[in-house]
Amino acid sequence: METQDKERLRIYRTDIINNLEAGDILDYLHEDEILTNTDCELIFSGKTRKERSRLLIDTITRRGPKAYSSFTRALNLAKYEFLNEKISSGQCRYTKIFPKNKFFQEIQNSSNTSSSVPMHGIRTLILENVEPNDILDILYQERVLSEDEYELVRKCRTRRSRCSKLLYLLSLCHQDIVIPVLNEAFNSKYDFIKTTINQTVREGKFQTNKLHFECAENSKHTCVKCHARHQNDMSDLSCKRCVWQISSDDCKFYMADDITSFKTSVLDKRNCRQLVSNHPKLSTVQTSRPRHSRNRQRPYKKSSSLLPIPLSDTDSTSSIMTVIRSCFQSTCIGNSKSRKLFIFKDLTTRPPLEQHQHLLVAFNYLSTLINEGKFDIFQCYCDGLKHKYTDDYDLNCLILYLQASRELFRIDSDKAKKLISNALEIVPKTSNPQYFTTELLSAKSRMFLSRRQFEKFQTTIDDGKMIVESDTLSFTGHAAGWLYLNDARYSAIQIGCINFQQRNSARACKLLHNKAKNSFKKSICHFQRDVGKDGPFGFGYALCRLIILLLRCGDNGRMMDILHPSSVDIKTAAKYLNLLEDYIKDMPKMLRMHLDLAKCDYYFRIKMPQLALQYATSAHKLSNDLQMLEFSEHAYNRLIKLNGIHHLSGSETKE
Structure with missing residues (x-):
């Protein structure tokens, strides 16, 4: 909007x-x-x-x-x-979100004033009687709260925790801003609180920033090298940049005074790993620690910098076990040296593959085996990992998701359904249930798509999109990429079901084509943000399917004579083909098969049927080798059409 x-x-x-x-x-x-x-x-x-x-x-x-x-x-x-x-008429009373800044000296000076006595009573009245949802809309409308702060308060589960968080946010505003809006927000239902606040203001005892110290019963001060003294008086602390942790029964979040990184781009936010506060007396605390420091916080590694894992058939599970065990121990919760000081729990939640190195190593290796078609070796490693790490629910859920993906590639929906059901049972025990739910919903949508159960597919896709769009930063990567790719393929399949003899068929085809193209582009964007090896593979997969869509030969290859692409789409497809071959060097067999299908359609559209026939034959052979029956049928449909053209051209040459 x-x-x-x-x-x-x-x-x-x-x-x-x-x-x-x-x-x-x-x-x-x-x-x-x-x-x-x-x-x-x-x-x-x-x-x-x-x-x-x-x-x-x-x-x-x-x-x-x-x-x-x-x-x-x-x-x-x-x-x-x-x-x-x-x-359609009227102007806003305030022109921008009111800045919420507090300064240490101001708070320190006001901490010893007598205004804490009347403010304690107001805080108690609000904390015990007010339902924040009743006044949030007015605070948001008058721009006292931003959209993120509005959602932050509503996210808390209990009324008391919502009050604590709202009082904290209001404490960061000046009283000249807060009081008029609160008078408007507290209607007849809370008239007794409005009367108390107005009386306190008239007596000149109101100090807005005092709410900060009394807004929650379980609040504490946390600072680098100073967290053991959080119960001491503020005057004993000389740190001028401090982080406050407001904790309650159902919600925990971290706020910092000098955080400006929230205005950075999405990728910058995802690379943010910790917040370090500067203490004037602690020379060892630095914003950027030297490389030789043992306590230096390591950033997550990209897939290209991971330890190489051999892919030979004679490998035993010992090599992959050693790598995963070492990574698991380095990220274990009990390891105090690897524990992070400041973590955004509710504000920014990174995907599990970025937080835990052992999950990234396991996912990269196992997904590579699937992409190469080495299903027997894949199953051997999965059995070994599940036996070794029975209590690691994140790893077990990831393995079940990959096993379901393998069965879906082989069009075995019954086994895939059972694996997805088993994975959904352990999702609540994982570290990030919503993220793993998104992964499983993408696999579930793929299952319904192969079964042609389109109503259940649409419901599953909508549920997955709702999770992804609620927090794009946290749920990006391969899970969201496959979700949007399945949505695009559904639109492409619908194009093949259109009766082009009807009156509005052209308009319907155009709408579905644009919808599929937009979904493919979203899928590509999510795959580009993925930190694992499934990112480049998914990027290539989505790009191949986008090329097939642009060339309008049909998702199954049966629209070669019915639809006709524009010259612009053919040029765009050629550009994407060149980009794909330059982008991925060592192409897995599965991706090579999709690329051959795309090349077949491209050479058919530029009037080179012999080359198109060669690539269709290659795609048919690869799909049979990989036991991918769905795409084997797609390649076969193209072979029938191209063989007919080849025989027809051969008979014309003889005549």
């Missing part, structure tokens, strides 16, 4: 929530393809009218630029013209 449109919804957020019944306009938004079926079900799941309206606004603000115009049209059609007129 455009920025100015998003701001209008922010300004009149409370008016919309107070007057709108979301169910009255959902059909219009669904008709305009702004909301999916899953979105509608999610909005209807709200227990109250305000909750449903709140879910609707949060959902449409994350849609495209057409979402706002569709929303206003739906308001008019559903007889909410007064809301549309109100949204």
Whole structure:
């Protein structure tokens, strides 16, 4: 959604929530393809009218630029013209998010004042009586809270933890900003709190930053080399850059005074590993530690810098076991030297393959065996790893996911379904359940796609997308890449089911083609962010399927005479083919098979049927060797068409 449109919804957020019944306009938004079926079900799941309206606004603000115009049209059609007129006029009271900065000297000076006595009573009143969800919308509308802070408070599970986090955020604002908005937010339901705050302000005893010390009962001060003294008075600490850990029953998060890295790009955020605070008396604490330091925090290694693992058939499991064991010990929780001082738990959660080196090594090696078609060696290593690390749920879940992927390549859906079910049982015990759920949903969608169970496939894809789009930074990589690739292939399959004798067939084909192309591009972006060896493989796989889509020979090769690509698409496909051959040197057999299919379609489109026939024959042979029956059929369909053209051209030459 455009920025100015998003701001209008922010300004009149409370008016919309107070007057709108979301169910009255959902059909219009669904008709305009702004909301999916899953979105509608999610909005209807709200227990109250305000909750449903709140879910609707949060959902449409994350849609495209057409979402706002569709929303206003739906308001008019559903007889909410007064809301549309109100949204179209007026200005925001505040022009930007209020900065939340606190300074050590200011807090230190105010810590000994007598204002803590009245503020303790106000804090207690808010902590014991207020439901933050009742006032969050006004605080967000008046830009006291940013969007991230708004979601941060709502993310807490209990009312008390939400209050603690909200009080902490309000403590970072100046009282001239907070008091007017709180007076507006505390309606008749909380009139007694409003009266107490106004009385405290009139008496001149209000110190906003004092809320920071009393906003939670379980708060403590954490600083490099000083964390053992977190219960001491602030005057005893000389550190001017400190990190505060606010902990409660259901939520923990870390905030820092001098963090500016949140404004960096996505890749910069993913490479951020720790925050080190500078202490003027500790010369050993440095922002960038020397390489010879034993306590230096090592960044994660890219796949190219991993230890080489031989791929010969005569290897035993000892080599891979040794590498994984050493990596597992280096990342073990009990190892105090490898423990990180500051970790973003809720703010930025990195994928498990980036956090644990032993998972990355195992995934790289096992996925390479699958891509090379060495299924027997793959199964041998999987059995050995599962027997060795029975209590490592992350590793076991990863192995089950890879085993399911192998069975799906061989079109054995029954075995894949059983493996996915077993993996989903241990997902709650893993370190990052949502990430592993995304992986398994991508495999599950692939299973439904091979079975042609399209309704279940769409539901699974929507569930996976919801997880990925909720936090793109945390759930990027190969799991999201395969999810979007399966979505693109579903659109490509739908193109093959169109009856081109009907009137609107061309429009439907164009819409599906654009949808598939966008999904392929998203898939490529996620694969490029992956840290393992599945990233380059998935990148090449998605690029091959994108080339096949652009050349319009059909996902199964049966559209060679029906659809015709433009000259621009043919040139783009040629550019992608050159890029693919330059990008991946040692190409696995599975990827080579898809590349041969793409080359077959390309040479067919540039009127070189003999070369196209050679590549179709090569793809058919490779798919049979790899036992990939689905793509063996695709190659066979191309062989039938090209053999007919070859025989026809041969008979014309004889005549």
